[in-house]
Amino acid sequence: MRRITMWFLATIAVVVLLFSYRTSTGTDSSPSAAPAMVTGPVAPAETGTSRGTVARSGSTTVADGPVVQTKRGNVQVQASISGGRITEVTPMTVPSTNNRSREINKRAVPQLRTEALAAQSAQIDAVSGATATSEGYTKSLQAALDSAQFQAKP
Template identity: 55%
Template sequence: MHALKRKSPLRRMVLAGAATVSGMVLLLSMKPHSSPGIAAAAPAPSSSAGVSAGSGGSTGSSGSSSSSGSSGSSGSSSGGSATTGTRTVTGDSVETRYGPVQVRITVTNGKLTDVTAVAYPQDSPRDQEINSYAVPQLNREALAAQSANIDVVSGATYTSQGYQQSLQSALDSVKG
């Protein structure tokens, strides 16, 4: 009898092993998802705010949303009233798991006309990679929504939550 006959257990083991190896090779050859168009269009981070960003680590979503809170750095403003003229307000600095997030908004005649993240985690290369696509997307969504009621960017959950909180504090400063 031959060792690799049709119903022999050795044949099944060889085929199972070959299938497992093939599956692992295919799995390991996959590349992670990235958006090169958005990453290339990301603006350089503003260093004129004088706020040091980040405490290392990535800004990815790992399930729990611990330590997202506001840390009393009150916003600054300039300009006229909340409904007429132009007013620029910087929201509270919100401490996230990977570092502070702070947003500056410009409101013209009661309409949100500009949103800029002045501080966000960018200490590690992973933070820079994540936030190079997340921050511009959050800026666009905030302008489109005209509020802090925006979607969280997948993969940048902590930055998104801090961004929403800082944006809401800036919007509250304009209203009140």
């Protein structure tokens, strides 16, 4: 009788764990689930080699990187440069097709921004677990910096 009770409890525990596992392929139907970090329309995907738009106002330059297509979705950033320094990197588009992508990018994008501002270039390390986003982020950022004719100071 004792073995049957243990087997029954173990089976219930496994079933509960299986049903509580959240997959990354499902969509979240809750009303509070909104795409994280996505703003503006998504432009046609590019390879990251073309130049984006550049706006200059006084000593401030704002350059949009191209939309870079990754295996997880499109990535695009905008760089603000003032006084010969990168002052801001804004994500325009990041992968957000499912909950897992939103969770990963909620953590990865701020880390990539911090590293880019600290390095004052697009030569930054990829974020573990967000390799595709990291690669798209650095390609879009480098193209934005190139189109703004930004030269990193040593």
